[in-house]
Amino acid sequence: MSNRISTDEVAHVARLARLQLTQGELERFTEQLGDVLEHAADIEALDLDGVTPMAHPLPLANVARPDTVRPSLDRDEVLSQAPAVEDGRFKVPKILGEEL
Amino acid sequence: MSESDLPEGWELVVGLEVHVELATNTKLFCSCPNMFGDEANTNVCPTCLGLPGSLPVVNEQAVHFAMVLGRALGCTVQPSVFARKNYFYPDMPKDYQVSQYDLPTNGEGALELPDGYVVGIERAHIEEDTGKSTHVGGDGRISGADYSLVDYNRAGVPLVEVVSRPNMHTIEHAKAYVSELRDILLATGVSDAKMEEGSMRVDANVSVRPTGSTELRTRCEIKNVNSIRSMGRAIDYEAHRHIDLYNNNDAPRQETRHWDEANGRTRPGRSKEDADDYRYFAEPDLLPLDPTAAEIAAIDEAMPALPQQRRRALAEAAGLVPADVALVVERNQDELALAALAAGAGGAGVVKHLINNLADGAGQLTPEAFAGLVSMETRGDLSSTQAKTVLAELVANGGQPADVAAGLGFEAMDTSELEILVDGLIADNPDEWGRFCEGDKKIQGFFVGQIMKATKGQADGKVVNQLLASRASSS
Ligand SMILES: [Zn+2]
Numbered sequence: 001m002s003n004r005i006s007t008d009e010v011a012h013v014a015r016l017a018r019l020q021l022t023q024g025e026l027e028r029f030t031e032q033l034g035d036v037l038e039h040a041a042d043i044e045a046l047d048l049d050g051v052t053p054m055a056h057p058l059p060l061a062n063v064a065r066p067d068t069v070r071p072s073l074d075r076d077e078v079l080s081q082a083p084a085v086e087d088g089r090f091k092v093p094k095i096l097g098e099e100l
Numbered sequence: 101m102s103e104s105d106l107p108e109g110w111e112l113v114v115g116l117e118v119h120v121e122l123a124t125n126t127k128l129f130c131s132c133p134n135m136f137g138d139e140a141n142t143n144v145c146p147t148c149l150g151l152p153g154s155l156p157v158v159n160e161q162a163v164h165f166a167m168v169l170g171r172a173l174g175c176t177v178q179p180s181v182f183a184r185k186n187y188f189y190p191d192m193p194k195d196y197q198v199s200q201y202d203l204p205t206n207g208e209g210a211l212e213l214p215d216g217y218v219v220g221i222e223r224a225h226i227e228e229d230t231g232k233s234t235h236v237g238g239d240g241r242i243s244g245a246d247y248s249l250v251d252y253n254r255a256g257v258p259l260v261e262v263v264s265r266p267n268m269h270t271i272e273h274a275k276a277y278v279s280e281l282r283d284i285l286l287a288t289g290v291s292d293a294k295m296e297e298g299s300m301r302v303d304a305n306v307s308v309r310p311t312g313s314t315e316l317r318t319r320c321e322i323k324n325v326n327s328i329r330s331m332g333r334a335i336d337y338e339a340h341r342h343i344d345l346y347n348n349n350d351a352p353r354q355e356t357r358h359w360d361e362a363n364g365r366t367r368p369g370r371s372k373e374d375a376d377d378y379r380y381f382a383e384p385d386l387l388p389l390d391p392t393a394a395e396i397a398a399i400d401e402a403m404p405a406l407p408q409q410r411r412r413a414l415a416e417a418a419g420l421v422p423a424d425v426a427l428v429v430e431r432n433q434d435e436l437a438l439a440a441l442a443a444g445a446g447g448a449g450v451v452k453h454l455i456n457n458l459a460d461g462a463g464q465l466t467p468e469a470f471a472g473l474v475s476m477e478t479r480g481d482l483s484s485t486q487a488k489t490v491l492a493e494l495v496a497n498g499g500q501p502a503d504v505a506a507g508l509g510f511e512a513m514d515t516s517e518l519e520i521l522v523d524g525l526i527a528d529n530p531d532e533w534g535r536f537c538e539g540d541k542k543i544q545g546f547f548v549g550q551i552m553k554a555t556k557g558q559a560d561g562k563v564v565n566q567l568l569a570s571r572a573s574s575s
Pocket of ligand 1: 130145
């Protein structure tokens with residue numbers, strides 16, 4: 001097993017992603033993520049001067065659409081999918097966090 | 101409003117992050133309308149609601165506007181990549197915001213203020229706006245709210261975030277920066293830049309340091325400033341708060357704070373745990389942007405005259421410095437000024453009248469009439485008070501300055517008549533004249549005032565002063 005990532009770090013990342021992991025999962029994912037990082041380290045060890053970093057696996061860029069309005073969804077239909085609605089808006093639980 | 105300088109020994113350090121909503125028809129990644137003030141949740145679709153299976157496609161006009169703004173700020177327009185900024189907050193239904201991270205569309209640039217000070221631009225990247233939440237219950241603030249209501253009309257609206265270097269050291273420069281950026285946005289048509297509607301939003305990073313030091317101390321990010329004036333007050337308050345802390349052997353904590361306009365203070369936001377751990381990664385659903393050199397050259401070619409260039413052009417034509425004409429350009433009166441100058445008027449007179457007497461617009465005033473008026477005043481045919489009166493008439497009803505002046509009975513005073521009046525006044529007031537000749541400046545007003553009274557204000561003050569001076573030197 002590689003030492004490239006600790007179970008504490010994996011637990012931290014899981015918490016950020018709102019994932020609840022069992023102790024067994026935590027250990028398994030720590031090992032798997034360690035392997036991924038090991039692979040990245042292998043690539044990092046190569047001489048990559050002059051190789052442009054890949055931004056996307058498809059060899060395409062600048063795929064854009066014209067700035068033309070198309071119809072939006074029907075509001076009643078949209079809101080009918082929400083668990084709670086008030087005043088034409090989505091009603092969400094009290095937000096804990098930064099005020100906007 | 102207190103915008104005092106900081107106490108002796110302290111220097112202000114300000115960097116500004118300005119979010120600008122782009123004036124596109126549609127959102128950044130979907131074809132919903134980009135429209136302020138519509139009924140809640142009427143401009144939404146699967147993409148901007150973050151529904152599973154939806155895919156973003158970038159708006160070409162938004163990318164174009166972003167590059168135009170970048171070039172207007174002298175930025176390097178470079179190949180760029182969208183990235184996901186991950187956080188859980190109901191204003192972003194996907195649970196991530198699409199932004200740009202290590203490869204923004206616009207790299208380093210600079211913005212020159214009217215007084216010539218240059219503020220560095222670190223980057224200007226493209227990102228999508230968030231939805232708008234309203235907190236219900238409690239005191240309307242998030243901490244006391246019972247629940248929140250979310251409108252996603254704004255979610256996905258295209259933004260450019262312009263990030264300055266922390267190299268503003270006075271409140272005046274911070275205010276001038278925002279004002280200049282707003283003028284650039286309006287000149288290029290990239291945004292309507294309305295702070296009160298939120299299409300231009302400013303966050304100020306504020307810290308202080310001992311004068312002469314180059315360190316960057318702990319900064320606080322001030323949000324919720326809704327006008328340039330509020331921003332100035334917020335920066336002033338925050339800088340003094342930091343200094344008080346340091347003076348009490350304490351120090352500020354790095355945090356986001358909110359400006360409370362009513363109470364004139366900043367208060368801490370409730371900071372999210374791990375708030376800065378956004379785990380950015382390249383957005384796999386979008387392709388990179390890679391503008392061609394021809395595209396960038398075309399943007400430069402089509403760039404309208406920017407405020408800085410307009411100030412320089414007018415200052416040069418008027419024989420003044422750019423800071424002198426900043427207000428004229430800000431009010432979009434430089435075209436009138438240049439036309440009046442071309443018609444033969446003197447620069448100082450044109451700029452003086454534009455700033456002092458034409459703030460509310462030029463109405464019926466033609467450049468030729470304006471030039472004629474300034475020339476009459478320069479020649480001494482009209483006193484400055486008379487010129488102001490004639491100008492007001494030209495603005496209200498048009499016409500030619502000579503006709504209007506004649507109609508108002510403003511005949512140029514013959515200098516020989518003035519000489520007689522001056523000599524009479526000197527003879528009648530020997531004591532006062534003695535004081536004048538000894539260099540008592542206060543008594544000068546007495547003589548000028550008496551002449552004005554005798555001529556019903558028609559004498560040219562400058563000529564009177566010259567006469568008095570020449571009499572004094574020969575007496
Ligand atoms: Zn949409």
